[in-house]
Amino acid sequence: MVALYPPTGPYDHGFLDTGDGNRIYYEQLGNPEGKPAVSVHGGPGAGAPRRPTRAWDPERYRLVRFDQRNCGRSTPHASDPAADMALNTTQHLIDDMERLREHLGIERWLVTGASWGTTLALAYAQQHPERVSEITLQAVTTASPSEIDWLYRGAGRFRPEAWDRFRDGVPEEDRDGDLLAAYARLMETPDRAIREKAAADWLAWEDAVISGEPSNVPGMYSDRETDARIAFVRICAHFFSNGAWLEEDQLVRNAHKLAGIPGVLVQGRHDMGCPVQTAWELAKAWPGARLHIFEDAGHAGSDAANEMARGAVEGFKDR
Numbered sequence: 001m002v003a004l005y006p007p008t009g010p011y012d013h014g015f016l017d018t019g020d021g022n023r024i025y026y027e028q029l030g031n032p033e034g035k036p037a038v039s040v041h042g043g044p045g046a047g048a049p050r051r052p053t054r055a056w057d058p059e060r061y062r063l064v065r066f067d068q069r070n071c072g073r074s075t076p077h078a079s080d081p082a083a084d085m086a087l088n089t090t091q092h093l094i095d096d097m098e099r100l101r102e103h104l105g106i107e108r109w110l111v112t113g114a115s116w117g118t119t120l121a122l123a124y125a126q127q128h129p130e131r132v133s134e135i136t137l138q139a140v141t142t143a144s145p146s147e148i149d150w151l152y153r154g155a156g157r158f159r160p161e162a163w164d165r166f167r168d169g170v171p172e173e174d175r176d177g178d179l180l181a182a183y184a185r186l187m188e189t190p191d192r193a194i195r196e197k198a199a200a201d202w203l204a205w206e207d208a209v210i211s212g213e214p215s216n217v218p219g220m221y222s223d224r225e226t227d228a229r230i231a232f233v234r235i236c237a238h239f240f241s242n243g244a245w246l247e248e249d250q251l252v253r254n255a256h257k258l259a260g261i262p263g264v265l266v267q268g269r270h271d272m273g274c275p276v277q278t279a280w281e282l283a284k285a286w287p288g289a290r291l292h293i294f295e296d297a298g299h300a301g302s303d304a305a306n307e308m309a310r311g312a313v314e315g316f317k318d319r
Contacts, residue, residue, distance in 0.1 A: 005053075013028070015074075016100050023075045030062050037056070037112060055309075081195075093120055110132075114139050136266075139271055141274040142252060163205065166208075209299075213270050267291065292308050
């Protein structure tokens with residue numbers, strides 16, 4: 001069993017000015033002289049955890065956490081209609097990570113992520129492999145067009161009543177078209193009531209997708225304060241209506257660029273949001289990756305899956 005460490009909070013925090021009006025919040029935890037690691041949060045738009053960490057050895061790791069553009073404590077916040085979503089793309093986030101690494105004077109770091117964070121971690125590592133020492137991923141997705149279509153349309157085969165409510169959250173004339181683009185338009189309206197309603201409808205669908213999984217966490221997506229809900233959905237709709245600016249199978253096809261970087265993939269067999277096939281295909285294409293599939297886990301993981309993820313971090317601390 002991998003023991004949890006005492007709660008460790010930040011020893012440093014600040015804002016990174018990106019030069020285009022955005023300011024990225026970041027914080028550092030653990031040992032300033034320890035092995036550098038960066039945690040990439042999900043969503044997109046969920047923000048980094050605000051609680052202390054217990055998974056990282058505070059004597060051996062220097063852990064960096066940050067809020068991606070327009071969410072969490074980064075500014076401007078996507079709940080503000082004036083925030084310009086045109087300045088928030090996958091490439092912007094990759095560039096922010098690299099700018100943050102340089103700002104902190106880090107040569108190479110372990111990159112870890114879950115859910116959307118696995119997409120961003122992979123996209124960053126494939127552009128900057130020389131800056132990545134190891135990668136650990138949980139609930140793997142590459143946000144390809146087919147994966148996005150599965151999450152927001154195909155999974156409706158298992159939750160048809162919930163999917164009908166999701167579809168009916170957009171104007172009637174948009175219901176047979178691009179639902180994600182329709183939601184993105186709703187999230188850009190200056191009418192806050194419309195944005196709140198669209199965010200609630202979107203998050204109800206996200207919750208429904210994973211509602212039957214083992215170890216499901218009720219309200220995992222919707223249980224957040226109103227501005228965070230609006231920001232989350234506005235950013236998600238913006239990214240996914242644009243296919244996350246990634247080609248079909250791009251991150252799997254380019255996995256050879258990760259050769260020489262050890263990787264650990266932790267995947268729940270019953271993850272409805274991020275089906276196991278993506279992790280399977282990625283592991284086959286990535287020299288040096290080890291895939292662990294857990295039969296008792298869904299998107300939220302399980303005790304065994306979460307312990308494996310912590311064990312991967314623990315196993316890399318002396319490397």
